[in-house]
Amino acid sequence: MSKKLFIQTLGCAMNVRDSEHIIAELSKKEDYSLTEDIKEADLILINTCSVREKPVHKLFSEVGGFEKVKKEGAKIGVCGCTASHLGKEIFKRAPSVDFVLGARNISKIVQAVNTPKFLGVDLEYDESEFDFEDFRVNPYKTLINISIGCDKSCTYCIVPHTRGDEISIPFHIIEKEAKKAVEKGVKEIFLLGQNVNNYGKRFSNAHPRIDFSDLLQRLSEIENLERIRFTSPHPLHMDDKFLRVFSSNEKICKSMHMPLQSGSDEILKAMKRGYTKEWYLNRAFKLKELCPEVSISTDIIVAFPNESERDFEETMDVIERVRFEQIFSFKYSKRPLTKAALMPNQIDEKTASRRLTHLQNRHAEILDEIVATKKNAEVEVLFEELRAGNAVAGRTNTNFLVQTNGSEELLGQIKRVKITNPRRMVLYGEVV
Structure with missing residues (x-):
C-alpha cells in the first residue's frame, strides 16, 4: 500500500508550484499518494508563506492542530519561505516538527523525509537545473x-x-x-x-x-x-x-500584472522600487495604446512608514488614471530582516485601515463600471472547473472569470461565450 501525503499550501503561485514539485518527487520516489484526510496521512506538510505577518502566526497554530489529530507515527514537515527565515527556531517552537525545508531547497524533499530533524535552509543552494518529476x-x-x-x-x-x-x-x-x-x-x-x-x-x-x-x-x-x-x-x-x-x-x-505598491515618488524611493510614478504611468499608457483590450492588475501597499495623506492621494490618482481591473491591496506589514521594519514614523492601525477601506471601496466602484461594459460582449473562455448547479467556469484571455451552464465535456475546451449577466466577481454567460 502507498503511503499517504497531506499537504497544505499557503501563499503565492510559486508556493503552489513548489508543492506540486514536492508531490511529484514523493509520489515517484517514495510511493506517496495524496489524501485530503489528515487523520490517515503518514506525512503532513505545510508549505508556508512569510510575505505578511498573518501566515507566519498561522504556521504554529496549524502545526499544533496537526499534532492533535495525526495518527501515530505520522511525520510533520514545514516547508517554504517561513522555513527559510526561521530555520531551526521552528524545532524549538514546535518540537513535533520532523523536518524543516526552505523554499530554495525543495529538491531535497526525499532526503528530508528520510532524515530525522533534517534542516535544509541554504539560500545559496542552486536547484535551477534540477529535473523535477511531473505533477x-x-x-x-x-x-x-x-x-x-x-x-x-x-x-x-x-x-x-x-x-x-x-x-x-x-x-x-x-x-x-x-x-x-x-x-x-x-x-x-x-x-x-x-x-x-x-x-x-x-x-x-x-x-x-x-x-x-x-x-x-x-x-x-x-x-x-x-x-x-x-x-x-x-x-x-x-x-x-x-x-x-x-x-x-x-x-x-492580454492580462498584465504591474505591481505599483505606491503612487508617491517619495514612498517609491523609500521602498527602493527603482521607478517613479511618471515612469509607471508611461508604461501603463503605452501598454493600453499598443493593446487596447488589455486588463491590468496591480499590488498596492497602504500606510508604508512615513506615508502622508498626500502620498496616499498620489496612489489614488494612479488608480483613477489607470483604472485597474484588479487590485491586490494590503496594509503595510512589518517583516523581519527588512529595512522598512526599522524606519521611523510607522503608521498607526486606524489610519492604515481607513486608507485601505477607502482604496478598496473606490476600486469596487471602478470595477463595477468596467464590468458593466461587458454586457453582451463575446469572449473566449478556457473552461477548467466544474461548479455547483450544472455549471462550468474558466478564464477569458484578459483573466476575467466566466461561468456558464455546462458539464465536464466543456473542461479543457476554449469556447466563445456571450456575457448575459456581468457581476463584479464573475461574468455569467451562455456558450455561443
Whole structure:
C-alpha cells in the first residue's frame, strides 16, 4: 500500500508550484499518494508563506492542530519561505516538527523525509537545473518556474531573505517542461518568477543569452499550446520590446500584472522600487495604446512608514488614471530582516485601515463600471472547473472569470461565450 501525503499550501503561485514539485518527487520516489484526510496521512506538510505577518502566526497554530489529530507515527514537515527565515527556531517552537525545508531547497524533499530533524535552509543552494518529476493540480493549465530568487532590495520585502539571489532557469529546461505538459493535454502555461521580465540576466552555468521577450516568442512556437500567462513582471524592466511582444503575440494572454505598491515618488524611493510614478504611468499608457483590450492588475501597499495623506492621494490618482481591473491591496506589514521594519514614523492601525477601506471601496466602484461594459460582449473562455448547479467556469484571455451552464465535456475546451449577466466577481454567460 502507498503511503499517504497531506499537504497544505499557503501563499503565492510559486508556493503552489513548489508543492506540486514536492508531490511529484514523493509520489515517484517514495510511493506517496495524496489524501485530503489528515487523520490517515503518514506525512503532513505545510508549505508556508512569510510575505505578511498573518501566515507566519498561522504556521504554529496549524502545526499544533496537526499534532492533535495525526495518527501515530505520522511525520510533520514545514516547508517554504517561513522555513527559510526561521530555520531551526521552528524545532524549538514546535518540537513535533520532523523536518524543516526552505523554499530554495525543495529538491531535497526525499532526503528530508528520510532524515530525522533534517534542516535544509541554504539560500545559496542552486536547484535551477534540477529535473523535477511531473505533477500538476490542473490538467489544463500548468505553472512553470523560469527563475528562482530575487535580486531586488525592496525595503518592505522579505523574499530575498527566503528565496536567495535570482538565477534564471535555462531555456531548454523550460521548453522541455512546457512541451511535456502540452503533450499531456495542457492548453495554458503560466510562467513564474519574482521578476519574470528580468529573465536571462544570470544563469548558474554557461547558456545562450535570451531575454524574457525572446523566451515568450520561442515558447509561443510550441505546437498545440493555446495560451501563455506570466507573473510578476517588474515595471522597471517593461521596455518597449517587451510591451510590443506582449501586445502582438496572439498566444500571450492580454492580462498584465504591474505591481505599483505606491503612487508617491517619495514612498517609491523609500521602498527602493527603482521607478517613479511618471515612469509607471508611461508604461501603463503605452501598454493600453499598443493593446487596447488589455486588463491590468496591480499590488498596492497602504500606510508604508512615513506615508502622508498626500502620498496616499498620489496612489489614488494612479488608480483613477489607470483604472485597474484588479487590485491586490494590503496594509503595510512589518517583516523581519527588512529595512522598512526599522524606519521611523510607522503608521498607526486606524489610519492604515481607513486608507485601505477607502482604496478598496473606490476600486469596487471602478470595477463595477468596467464590468458593466461587458454586457453582451463575446469572449473566449478556457473552461477548467466544474461548479455547483450544472455549471462550468474558466478564464477569458484578459483573466476575467466566466461561468456558464455546462458539464465536464466543456473542461479543457476554449469556447466563445456571450456575457448575459456581468457581476463584479464573475461574468455569467451562455456558450455561443
